[in-house]
Amino acid sequence: MRFLAFAAACLIASPAAAEILVIHAGHLLSDPARAVAGPSTITVADGRITAIDAGLTPPPAGARLIDLSSKTVLPGLIDTHVHLSGDPGSDYRDEAVNSDEYATLVGARNARITALAGFTTVRDLGSPPLVGFALRRATAEGAIPGPRIVSSGPAISTIGGHGDVSGFRPEVVAVLGANNTCTGPEQCAARVREFSRAGADLIKITATGGVLSQQARGLGQHFTDAEMKAIVDTAHGLGLKVAAHAHSARGIEAAARAGVDSIEHGTFADAKAIQAMKTGGATLVPTLMAFTGIRERLGKGVYTPAVEAKVRETLSEVGKAARAARAAGVPVVFGTDAAVFEHGRNAQEFGLLVDQAGMSPAEAIASATTGAARLLGMDNEIGRIAPGYSADIIAVSGDPLRDVHALERVDFVMVRGRTIQ
Structure with missing residues (x-):
């Protein structure tokens, strides 16, 4: 009985599966050295970017959708x-x-x-x-x-x-x-x-x-x-x-x-x-x-x-x-x-x-x-939107490559996979 109680306690204490976040980006500037991509889907799990796909793909069952399809999305x-x-x-x-x-x-x-x-x-x-x-x-x-x-x-x-x-x-x-x-x-x-x-x-x-x-x-x-x-x-x-x-x-x-x-x-x-x-x-x-x-x-x-x-x-x-x-x-x-x-x-x-x-x-x-x-010394962790990188993501209206002042009005912020409000 003691073993069963211990096992049950361990199960209760086990962390829940990481929430899957799916971000729909209207335009994606993943790296300032690269061209802006059109509609894109970014998948985030456990604070990290796991995938980037062209187009606005539907989120899998149980995932939470963040709709930024009218915005330009870029690295934090x-x-x-x-x-x-x-x-x-x-x-x-x-x-x-x-x-x-x-x-x-x-x-x-x-x-x-x-x-x-x-x-x-x-x-x-x-x-x-x-x-x-x-x-x-x-x-x-x-x-x-x-x-x-x-x-x-x-x-x-x-x-x-x-x-x-x-x-x-x-x-x-x-x-x-x-x-x-x-x-x-x-x-x-x-x-x-x-x-x-x-x-x-x-x-x-x-x-x-x-x-x-x-x-x-x-x-x-x-x-x-x-x-x-x-x-x-x-x-x-x-x-x-x-x-x-x-x-x-x-x-x-x-x-x-x-x-x-x-x-x-x-x-x-x-x-x-x-x-x-x-x-x-x-x-x-x-x-x-x-x-x-x-x-x-x-x-x-x-x-x-x-x-x-x-x-x-x-x-x-x-x-x-x-x-x-x-x-x-x-x-x-x-x-x-x-x-x-x-x-x-x-x-x-x-x-x-x-x-x-x-x-x-x-x-x-x-x-x-x-x-x-x-x-x-963190260029393998931050500064880009890429698989494996920290989910540090922002979104703005307009095109900051045409008008850099667009970055003075930020509409969405995510740090380490957490939305900041």
Whole structure:
């Protein structure tokens, strides 16, 4: 009897068969490098695409039909530079008031907003300790609606540099510090190992000064060449990529020589910096929307004088580096710096990539699908609609290859086979 009871309990606990989802697509853009297909049927089981068939084939018995036959269906979009737990225009002093728990709740709200905007994967580059990791787990498990999250945790910074706590009394700085600064190659290597142990998917460093931090030390190189080399070598040895926030030409060049995988912003990149990126195999993530968000708040009392001075240095340069890097053959990948502007506006970056970086709509879409997936090292998992890939799928009205602004109005979103509402 005990055996029968045990067997019955096991049967009850056994997972139900995976639901079969059948999606009818009016037009299918499975890969921006391929022509748009006509009416197509996509089959999804257990969060993965299992088949793609021409025409609108009837679903098998027991399957659930999702009718997108009036829409253009394409892979879920990827934003490689966001800050889910932040919002634009907040006072820097909130850092001393708001808890990490509150930041997690803000991040949960913004994760849903971001997914509804069509972004099914994001790279969260800078959040309070463990916040990004908590959001990553919650969206992966379906506890909250949101995109797949690749998280760096806090950025690694120099003492007093961009990414360090500044603008407060010394005793407040001591309390607020995230233990994310380092000096010298040995200590910087140790920080990488600590972040790896904490659960970072990649390492972010602030190779140069930054626009929106309270430090008034300009936008030049902050880490030494030796420190950056130690960070990159240690990270790569642990299987982690390195994203480098960098504005100044020489800081970009030094980070590229050190072997970073991506340059974030790259505002003042000149020919030498771009050549170093090309030689080192670095990708540029230009975050053009960040400057839109900044421009919208300039002169309105949002930024301190130290920040406004740095803002005015950058605005005339926006887009120049992206166009030059693309012309030189450096990969340019979609990333927005969401949190500098309102989450959910991410897709406005597409129009900027077309207008400022000179991309075609197809190239801009590729930068947020296949190109972004390649940068993340996930090009066998996301970025395409293909059998075996994660069921990260969106749908829009109209033809985004003719009007890339169509991606600013997303009608349907699926992440890992889950519909986001």
